[in-house]
Amino acid sequence: MSQQVSAVVARSKGAPVSLETIVVPDPGPGEALVRIEACGVCHTDLHYREGGISDDFPFLLGHEAAGVVEAVGDGVTDVAPGDFVILNWRAVCGQCRACRRGRPWYCFDTHNARQRMTLTDGTELSPALGIGAFAEKTLVAAGQCTKVDPAASAAVAGLLGCGVMAGIGAAINTGGVGRGDSVAVIGCGGVGGAAIVGAKLAGAAKVIAVDIDARKLATAEKLGATHTVNSRETEVADAVRELTGGFGADVVIEAVGRPETYRQAFYARDLAGTVVLVGVPTPEMKLELPLLDVFGRGGALKSSWYGDCLPSRDFPMLIDLHLQGRLDLDAFVTETIALDEVEKAFERMHHGDVLRSVVVL
Known part of the structure; x- marks a missing residue:
């Protein structure tokens, strides 16, 4: 009934x-x-x-x-x-x-x-x-x-x-963040904050939070970011390279879903680094990049669907980590x-x- x-x-x-x-x-x-x-x-x-x-x-x-x-x-x-x-x-x-x-x-x-x-x-x-x-x-x-x-x-x-899994999964599942990696996260709302937590869980040595809002950057530090960049004040790719020995981050996670922030992510990564798009664009958005730059930088440009998670595998594991005090x-x-x-x-x-x-x- x-x-x-x-x-x-x-x-x-x-x-x-x-x-x-x-x-x-x-x-x-x-x-x-x-x-x-x-x-x-x-x-x-x-x-x-x-x-x-x-x-x-x-x-x-x-x-x-x-x-x-x-x-x-x-x-x-x-x-x-x-x-x-x-x-x-x-x-x-x-x-x-x-x-x-x-x-x-x-x-x-x-x-x-x-x-x-x-x-x-x-x-x-x-x-x-x-x-x-x-x-x-x-x-x-x-x-x-x-x-x-x-x-x-x-x-x-x-x-x-949804959001926390999308962010954690973007770092661990899609981005393949590993021990000692450098990671930049552009956009530090719920999904971006979770990507910071995911990078930390995976053992990243350096986690760079990027946002235009000082409040979100302060929260990102509490979640585990080792460095912050206010993109209202600083050019993102230059700032990330400066924090990574001049190279760029191994993995850059774009958690905004806009062409301008995706370009920032693309140029903020190291040669052969990985860009992960987890922010959701709207239908009218278009992206233009020099094809030679796409070829010349190598690496991987990925989209993350739901953090590429398998709920039956990932949800119980993450709940267990939470109950153990590790998440x-x-x-x-x-x-x-x-x-x-x-x-x-x-x-x-x-x-x-x-x-x-x-x-x-």
Whole structure:
């Protein structure tokens, strides 16, 4: 039997979000019903509200979440009612060409719930990243649920569902940061801050934080940056080379998603170094680089999808590191808020006042 719950909905482009009653169906085959305990307010949710992802309004926002499985549909064996889970938006299929080649983190046919949640008038909702977790309960594909140690707080565990995983994974999985490497991170919001933490976890000797906001640079130092560069005041590539013996960083992680910051990343890396783009561009953005410079510098230019993570592998491991005191996920939670305060959280995000606001239900 379907249930009615409260949820945050974006009805039209640019309009303030509203708290609505939605209808959540019982889980069908391969699906799970999850009671949400906490959900981070991610910049991607704001992109949805602004129409930057698609125009498939109304959207059920929220995707960076943790909660407890309440019910599962036929054929579900990996999770069961009562399991504490982190939700992910790349539930691998196991059958596509990437999965068959042993690269499931690139899965090209990830799963979402087949049934749609609706408004009370029957209008179908588009769940953000196939999740829709600014809600008391949500319906997802069972593969989107990753069971983790329930000793972790939902407010911090949920952050692995998107931004923190994207940043840590950009450093460790995509960038391949190793012991003794030099790393520069351009853009020190939630994802960039997590990339700094990831570089530190991987054993980088030098982690250079780059941003235009002195507050974010101060936070970056607390997260493990060894040096900071204010790009309002200093040319980035010159500053990074000066801090790396004149060479440039081994790995440069671009966590903004703009052509001008990507160019900074490209020229701030060492010869044969790696650039990782984890910031999300908007559709109209274009990049122009001299092809001879691309050829002449060698190395690798990579994009990081969700930190190239495999949730079943990475989420439990990172939660274990957190519980051991080796990964301070609490450092990313600036504030906890109620479900009806998401719009205010978007405003604070615009002003750069938070790493993460987290809705706690």
